[in-house]
Amino acid sequence: MAKAPQxxxxxxxxxxxxxxxxxxxxxxxxxxxxxAAGVHLSTTPVHERIKRMEESGVIRQYVTLLNASKVGKGLxxxxxxxxxQHSRHAGDKFIKSILEMNEVLECLTISGEFDFLLKVxxxxxxxxxxxxxxxxxxxxxxxxxxxxxxxGVIKQTHQxxx
Amino acid sequence: MAKAPQxxxxxxxxxxxxxxxxxxxxxxxxxxxxxAAGVHLSTTPVHERIKRMEESGVIRQYVTLLNASKVGKGLxxxxxxxxxQHSRHAGDKFIKSILEMNEVLECLTISGEFDFLLKVxxxxxxxxxxxxxxxxxxxxxxxxxxxxxxxGVIKQTHQxxx
DNA sequence: ACTGAAATCTCCATTGT
DNA sequence: ACAATGGAGATTTCAGT
Numbered sequence: 609m610a611k612a613p614q615x616x617x618x619x620x621x622x623x624x625x626x627x628x629x630x631x632x633x634x635x636x637x638x639x640x641x642x643x644a645a646g647v648h649l650s651t652t653p654v655h656e657r658i659k660r661m662e663e664s665g666v667i668r669q670y671v672t673l674l675n676a677s678k679v680g681k682g683l684x685x686x687x688x689x690x691x692x693q694h695s696r697h698a699g700d701k702f703i704k705s706i707l708e709m710n711e712v713l714e715c716l717t718i719s720g721e722f723d724f725l726l727k728v729x730x731x732x733x734x735x736x737x738x739x740x741x742x743x744x745x746x747x748x749x750x751x752x753x754x755x756x757x758x759x760g761v762i763k764q765t766h767q768x769x770x
Numbered sequence: 771m772a773k774a775p776q777x778x779x780x781x782x783x784x785x786x787x788x789x790x791x792x793x794x795x796x797x798x799x800x801x802x803x804x805x806a807a808g809v810h811l812s813t814t815p816v817h818e819r820i821k822r823m824e825e826s827g828v829i830r831q832y833v834t835l836l837n838a839s840k841v842g843k844g845l846x847x848x849x850x851x852x853x854x855q856h857s858r859h860a861g862d863k864f865i866k867s868i869l870e871m872n873e874v875l876e877c878l879t880i881s882g883e884f885d886f887l888l889k890v891x892x893x894x895x896x897x898x899x900x901x902x903x904x905x906x907x908x909x910x911x912x913x914x915x916x917x918x919x920x921x922g923v924i925k926q927t928h929q930x931x932x
Numbered sequence: 933a934c935t936g937a938a939a940t941c942t943c944c945a946t947t948g949t
Numbered sequence: 950a951c952a953a954t955g956g957a958g959a960t961t962t963c964a965g966t
Contacts (some may be wrong), residue, residue: 614928621841626841629834629836629841629885632834633833633834633836634833634834635831635832636798636799636832636833636834637798637799637832639958639959639960639961640836640959640960640961641958641960646789649934649935650934650935650936650963651959651960651961652933652934652935652936653934653935655960655961656933663776664840664870665837666836666837666840666841667834667835667836667837668799668834668835668837669797669834669835669836670798670832670833670834670835670867671796671797671798671832671833671835671928671929672791672794672795672798672829672830672831672832672896673809673829673830673831673832673833673928674791674795674828674829674830674930675827675828675829676855676869676930677829678826678827679783679788679791679828679932680932681930684878684889686878686880693856699929703924707924708923710802710929710931712925713925713926713928713930714925714926714927715923715924715926716846716848716920716921716922716924717920717921717922717923717924718848718918718919718920718921719918719919719921720918722922723896725848725918725920729884737894739821749789749915752891756881756884756887756950758878758879758887759878759879759880759881760879761865761876761877761878761879762865762868762869762877762879762886762887763869763874763876763877764877764919765873765875765876766833766835766875766946767833767872768836768838768841768843768875768891769872770841770842783965801941801942801943802942802943802944803941803942803943810954811951812952812953813942813943813944813951814950814951814953815946815950815951815952817943817945818943818950818951865943916952
């Protein structure tokens with residue numbers, strides 16, 4: 609009997625791979641030399657392992673996180689949206705619109721009363737109000753919308769710990 | 771009359787700074803040479819601008835984003851928490867506990883019925899249940915807890931567009 | 933699959949405009 | 950405040966174990 613098939617045939621990650629990922633999660637600009645020293649290997653295998661994980665999609669993207677309020681995006685809002693009808697077409701239309709809106713950093717489909725949870729950033733309340741009324745509510749089939757304002761960020765990380 | 775004071779005296783960002791930030795947000799491992807080409811400057815001023823923005827805190831961190839399900843974290847849950855009492859001490863205790871929990875990627879203080887919104891990841895329902903019962907609910911003063919399960923991720927970005 | 937070293941390319945401090 | 954330069958250091962490839 610063959611081993612159980614995996615989605616998309618991702619080769620299993622060993623302990624060294626996970627250690628490399630831990631370091632890269634903390635600092636995407638770490639040099640290969642630094643990472644190699646961290647996992648007690650030479651640069652060659654580390655370079656190969658990183659390339660393999662980039663190609664297999666384990667590593668999604670190297671990004672720079674900014675201080676939102678210092679670049680004029682001081683307001684964060686969690687926004688719940690339900691659609692008036694749940695046809696395939698209505699859903700696709702909504703998703704397409706959301707993907708184009710730069711104010712929306714995150715869009716999740718959720719269980720419960722609402723269909724979507726959005727994380728939205730704006731410079732201030734005026735800008736958010738404009739987004740709410742003229743952009744979000746203007747998408748066809750958008751029904752109920754509810755905004756919850758974020759008063760403070762206690763924790764914000766992307767570090768997955770294995 | 772002097773110009774209006776800013777919090778923490780952040781020197782204003784010009785159009786070139788914003789262009790650099792746009793490129794760095796998309797790819798934290800971009801070389802200075804690549805970024806310099808993108809903004810039609812030589813490497814020297816680009817290097818200086820980036821260093822300045824790192825020191826002033828505009829640039830928070832360079833991180834690597836992983837594919838959560840490919841590293842065994844296939845379940846995402848939005849979790850609402852309210853505290854039984856709102857003393858300074860109770861809040862601090864809760865925050866301290868949350869900061870130590872690797873399952874919690876995000877913790878926001880919000881307006882409305884609940885006090886906190888948590889974004890939690892786990893391998894599966896068993897692991898989440900264990901977190902809920904034995905870790906989250908075990909924090910003193912935690913009152914009502916409500917879980918909303920994420921069924922799909924439509925969009926997930928960190929790119930702030932100015 | 934890893935080591936060590938060589939070739940190429942990038943970084944970044946200095947100097948000059 | 951930016952360009953050009955060159956030594957230092959990183960990346961990437963290749964031979965060897």
